[in-house]
Amino acid sequence: MSDTPNLTRRPEWTALEDHRAEGLAQLRELFATDPGRAERYVVRVGDLRVDYSKHLITDETLALLQELATATDVFGLRDAMFRGEKINLTEDRAVLHTALRAPADAVVEVDGENVVPQVHAVLDKMGRFADRVRSGEWTGHTGRRIRNVVNIGIGGSDLGPAMAYEALRAFTDRSLTLRFVSNVDGSDLHEAVRDLDPAETLFIVASKTFTTIETITNATSARSWLLNGLGGEEKAVARHFVALSTNGGKVTEFGIDPDNMFEFWDWVGGRYSYDSAIGLSLMIAIGPDRFREMLDGFRIVDEHFRTAPAQANAPLLLGLLGIWYGNFLGAQSHAVLPYSHYLSKFTAYLQQLDMESNGKSVQRDGRPVEWQTGPVVWGTPGTNGQHAYYQLIHQGTKLIPADFIGFAKPVAELSDELKAQHDLLMANLFAQGQALAFGKTPDEVRAEGVPEELVTHKTFKGNHPTTTILAKELTPSVLGQLIALYEHKVFVQGAVWNIDSFDQWGVELGKVLARRVEPALTEGAEVPGLDASTAALVAAYRELKEV
Ligand code: F6P
Numbered sequence: 001m002s003d004t005p006n007l008t009r010r011p012e013w014t015a016l017e018d019h020r021a022e023g024l025a026q027l028r029e030l031f032a033t034d035p036g037r038a039e040r041y042v043v044r045v046g047d048l049r050v051d052y053s054k055h056l057i058t059d060e061t062l063a064l065l066q067e068l069a070t071a072t073d074v075f076g077l078r079d080a081m082f083r084g085e086k087i088n089l090t091e092d093r094a095v096l097h098t099a100l101r102a103p104a105d106a107v108v109e110v111d112g113e114n115v116v117p118q119v120h121a122v123l124d125k126m127g128r129f130a131d132r133v134r135s136g137e138w139t140g141h142t143g144r145r146i147r148n149v150v151n152i153g154i155g156g157s158d159l160g161p162a163m164a165y166e167a168l169r170a171f172t173d174r175s176l177t178l179r180f181v182s183n184v185d186g187s188d189l190h191e192a193v194r195d196l197d198p199a200e201t202l203f204i205v206a207s208k209t210f211t212t213i214e215t216i217t218n219a220t221s222a223r224s225w226l227l228n229g230l231g232g233e234e235k236a237v238a239r240h241f242v243a244l245s246t247n248g249g250k251v252t253e254f255g256i257d258p259d260n261m262f263e264f265w266d267w268v269g270g271r272y273s274y275d276s277a278i279g280l281s282l283m284i285a286i287g288p289d290r291f292r293e294m295l296d297g298f299r300i301v302d303e304h305f306r307t308a309p310a311q312a313n314a315p316l317l318l319g320l321l322g323i324w325y326g327n328f329l330g331a332q333s334h335a336v337l338p339y340s341h342y343l344s345k346f347t348a349y350l351q352q353l354d355m356e357s358n359g360k361s362v363q364r365d366g367r368p369v370e371w372q373t374g375p376v377v378w379g380t381p382g383t384n385g386q387h388a389y390y391q392l393i394h395q396g397t398k399l400i401p402a403d404f405i406g407f408a409k410p411v412a413e414l415s416d417e418l419k420a421q422h423d424l425l426m427a428n429l430f431a432q433g434q435a436l437a438f439g440k441t442p443d444e445v446r447a448e449g450v451p452e453e454l455v456t457h458k459t460f461k462g463n464h465p466t467t468t469i470l471a472k473e474l475t476p477s478v479l480g481q482l483i484a485l486y487e488h489k490v491f492v493q494g495a496v497w498n499i500d501s502f503d504q505w506g507v508e509l510g511k512v513l514a515r516r517v518e519p520a521l522t523e524g525a526e527v528p529g530l531d532a533s534t535a536a537l538v539a540a541y542r543e544l545k546e547v
Contacts, residue, residue: 004363007498008371012068019064020328025056027437027463045314046300046481051468054437055321055401056329065320066310074316074495081491082306084110084267088502089364095502096265097272097487098302101295101480110267118265119276123295126262126280127288129242133202134173134287141236144199148177150192151281152222153206154214157244158182159352160274161206161282163345164294167479170342170411172285180281181222184214189221198229198240204281205243208270210250213511219254244277269502271352272487275480290476297480305488315485318467319492325401325465326372333376335393335402337385339429342474343405347379350486357490357501364500373497374490383428394436394460401465402436404429405482409473429468436464 007013031037031053041053057065069075080087084094096115099108104120132138136145151161162180165172172178179192193201203226205219223237230236234255242260243251246268251261262277274282275295283291305315325331334354336347358374379385379402393400406429410422439462445455469485471478494501519525520538530538 004365004498006367006370007072007496010068010071012064012071016061016064016068016324016328019061024329024463025058025061027054027056027465030058031438043312043314043317045304045308045485046297047471047475047478048301048314048481048485049470050314050318050485051470052317052321054433055324055465055467056463057321057324061324062311062317062320065324066316068323068496069310069316069320069492072496072498074319074492075310077495078305078488078491082108082302084108084115088269088500090500090503090505091266093502094267095269095272096267097269097275098298100268100275101298101302101484103299110265115265115267118263122263122277123288123292126277126283127291129262130280130283130288130291133284134176138202139239140199140201141230141233141239142199144197146202147175147200148179148196149202149204149281149284150179150181150196150222151204151206152181152189152215152218153204153244153278154182154212155352155356156270156273157206157208157212157215157278159271159345159349161279163349164274164279164282164479165285166345167340167342167474168282168286168290168294168476170413170474171287171290171476173287176285178281178285181218182214184217186221189218189225193222193225198226201226201240203241205241205245205251205254205256206278206280207244208246208264208268208273208278210243210245210247210254213515216254223255242280244280270504271356274483286476294476294480297475297477298484299480300477301481301484301488305484315488316492318485318489319496321401321465321467322375322489322493323496325399326375329399331375331399331401332372333378333398333400335379335400336377337379337382337402337404337432339382339404339406339425340474341381342411344381346381346405346482347377349483351377353486354490356504356507358494358497358499359506360494360497360499360501363498369497369499371497373499374493382432383425386428386432390432393464399464401467403467403469404433405469407471407473407478411473411475433466433468435460436462436466438462439464 038053043050077087081095082098084096086092086094088095094110096108099115100119102108102116106116107114108116133146139145158180165178181189181192203222207215226240237255238257241256243256244262245251246264246266248258248261252258262280264276268276275298310316336350338346354377355374360373361369363369406426410419439460442455442459445458450458490501516527520527524542
């Protein structure tokens with residue numbers, strides 16, 4: 001049994017409870033009494049301007065939260081992570097996604113070995129391959145140029161490259177078609193390849209373990225599709241399949257040439273992996289130079305997180321704000337609302353990053369937690385959400401802290417008319433933050449001549465907390481900065497909650513049960529010990545299937 005005091009019994013925790021009990025800060029009042037707040041509660045990191053002025057906090061709240069971070073040794077764990085210590089306790093692994101973007105002359109050791117040279121060797125190999133595909137030098141089995149790239153992977157082996165490809169579309173080679181297949185639902189692969197020519201299609205099979213059933217099943221079907229289309233010649237596979245994995249043995253077993261494998265390592269978590277070899281599809285799309293610019297962006301925020309003082313450390317601040325809402329104000333979820341169409345998959349990516357990392361209910365030593373851990377993360381790009389679920393954020397009964405992300409300039413080669421729409425997009429972002437923070441009082445509603453019976457309906461109580469992250473434009477570097485910001489925010493929260501943010505045992509049971517149940521669906525096999533509810537569902541399914 002650990003002698004680490006339980007979080008909620010620490011004096012720094014109870015001090016925050018007492019502070020909360022004194023009453024909740026009101027944003028209208030906070031801004032009215034502190035003219036410098038809008039500038040003071042801003043932290044700049046790289047190209048990001050992170051404005052946290054619209055949070056229900058005072059200097060005292062921040063000081064108390066920082067004391068909690070000190071007491072829980074967040075920076076000690078951070079340094080251990082950067083040093084390559086095995087802070088993923090349940091898997092006995094180092095957590096070194098930061099080494100994926102370390103400069104070539106850095107030294108980061110795992111078990112006494114500097115891993116940086118391997119990282120750069122793989123990056124160089126990816127770069128050579130990406131250039132060959134982009135230039136047309138790498139051809140398919142029949143000698144035709146590759147025009148389509150299909151990434152097959154799931155979770156961290158899909159969400160990162162799929163999100164980043166979408167985010168950086170304006171930087172992609174538009175003559176290439178990129179598709180991402182993840183779902184074991186056969187319609188995913190069907191739709192992805194139905195209009196493609198196998199002779200011009202490259203499959204990238206992305207799987208850290210190379211045992212994930214969805215990915216291996218889809219890759220097997222993709223191989224059949226390819227061979228059917230190319231006359232069944234097995235040796236075509238070598239020109240049309242490459243693998244991204246830590247598991248060379250399984251890659252070879254699958255029939256992919258080890259020369260066509262791009263390696264990464266067990267110290268890269270799946271949800272922290274898209275800047276490893278897992279980013280190959282993205283690198284083919286945007287080119288190696290842009291990919292490296294993205295890594296530079298990650299590195300800017302890594303350095304900031306490693307060195308900035310607590311008061312100006314953006315990931316620390318964002319992490320602590322989440323703790324304030326989740327642990328002291330009862331918030332259950334966190335909305336991430338990018339005002340960029342290119343960030344349409346950003347929140348889905350963050351869902352895995354945050355919820356798979358911090359969806360835990362035992363402490364690092366195995367004791368149960370007695371406090372809330374990771375929030376439900378959700379959201380879609382503005383302005384669409386405004387016409388759907390923002391109503392609940394404005395006037396519902398739940399406290400939903402939100403992040404707005406926006407850019408001063410549109411990146412794409414838009415017509416002047418479409419470019420002009422950008423101001424309208426951003427006006428909406430600013431207006432939402434304003435409405436959420438300051439609301440509209442009953443007196444203000446009355447002053448507009450609203451009949452008394454409608455006043456409560458048209459009142460906005462406001463005081464909804466938001467962070468606004470602004471940058472000039474969505475470049476590869478800025479995307480890297482944003483992702484690293486959220487990675488380290490998630491880290492901070494896991495450290496305070498004393499949970500292992502780097503394992504994911506919670507996904508295992510479902511996988512095991514699916515394997516057990518599948519024969520009942522396909523062959524009607526008896527599954528020993530199957531519960532009555534699942535047995536009835538299986539029977540109903542089989543009956544419907546036969547009709
Ligand atoms: O099941 C969860 C998970 O292990 C994720 O953590 C991971 O990103 C995903 O599955 C895919 O795993 P792999 O890359 O090994 O196929």
